[in-house]
Amino acid sequence: MQDLLANIKIQVNPKTFVKDPETSDLGKKIIQNSILLIDEIGFEEFTFKKLGEKIGSNESSIYRYFENKHKLLVYLSSWYWAWIEYRLVFSTNNIENKIEKLKKAIAIVTETIEDDCVTEHINEAILNKIIIEEFTKTLHSKQVDEENKKGFFLIYKQVNYRIERMIMDINPEYPYSKSLVSSIIEGALHQHFLKNHLKTITNCNEKVSASDFYVHLIENLLNK
Template sequence: MDKLLLSLKIQINEKIFVKDPESSILGKKIIEESIILIDEIGFEDFTFKKLGERIGSNESSIYRYFESKHKLLLYLCSWYWGWMEYRLVLSTSNINEPMEKLKRAITIVTEKIEDDSATLHINEGILNRIIIVQFTKTLLTKEVDEENKEGFFLVYKRVINRLIDIIQEVNPEYLFAKSLASSIVEGSLHQHFLKDHLKTITNCNKTSTSTDFYLDLVQKTLRN
């Protein structure tokens, strides 16, 4: 998979950025270091001024790529879900048995992410931590309906729709495939968060993972 990822170009909605950060060394540096800095200090305290100081560049140079830190976060989330979709397709394409395909898909979207080393300027393990904590902030805004119309969440919805299709393969009569699929994707992020910060209200831990929970839940739900 790493060799394939080396040539992978995640397609991001062009309305999210001013200039494609993948088009220059500085742009890639902005992406690389913003991931690390957001993880270190949190999105609330993250500013383009602090990022500029970190990369040794003027704050104004970052605005040539992104008009706001909200748009930068949207970019990071879009990249993550595009990368996740690629892994999902690659890992399930040769599996014909529906339940086995679903189990593999659930594993992909719920497992703990490690840096794959193929994308040198993006540490997927750190980015995953950002998605767990920050992704809902891209959705829970007054602009969400307009941004949805602009297609900002299209790749995220594609990941969920791929799960919906597999769930319907497993049990075409199940009435809540959409709700189940979105609950798996969104809920797994929440379970990872609880495991790290509010341990007393989740069964997920080092030995019982979010993946274990959703595999158990889905198999019992669709079997019934």
């Protein structure tokens, strides 16, 4: 799968950026170091000025790529979900058993992420940490409806749609497939957050993963 991913360019809505960061060394440097810096200090404390200092570039050069840090976070989130979608497609395409296919898909969107080393300037494991901590900030804003109309969240919704179709293939009469999928995807991020910060209110730990919980949930729910 890594060989296939290496030959695929992750597509992100061009409205999220001023200039495509994938088209230059500076752009890739901005993406690489923005991930590292957001992970280090958090999104609230993150600024383009601090990023410029980290990469040894003027703050104004970063604005040539991104209008503001919100758009940068939307870009990073979109890239992440596009990467997840590619993994979903390649990992489930040849699975004929419908429940096994769904279980594999659930595992992909809920598991702990490791850096796949294919994209040298993006550490997916660290980006996953940012998604766990910061993804809701892309949605919970006054601009969410307008940004949704512009397609900012299309890739994220496509991940939801793909898994929803798998559920409907198993049980087309199940009435809550959309709510189930969105609850699993966002719930998994929350379970990872609880595991990292509020350990006493989750069963997820070093031995029990979020994937274990959600695969168990989906098996028992759809087998009834």
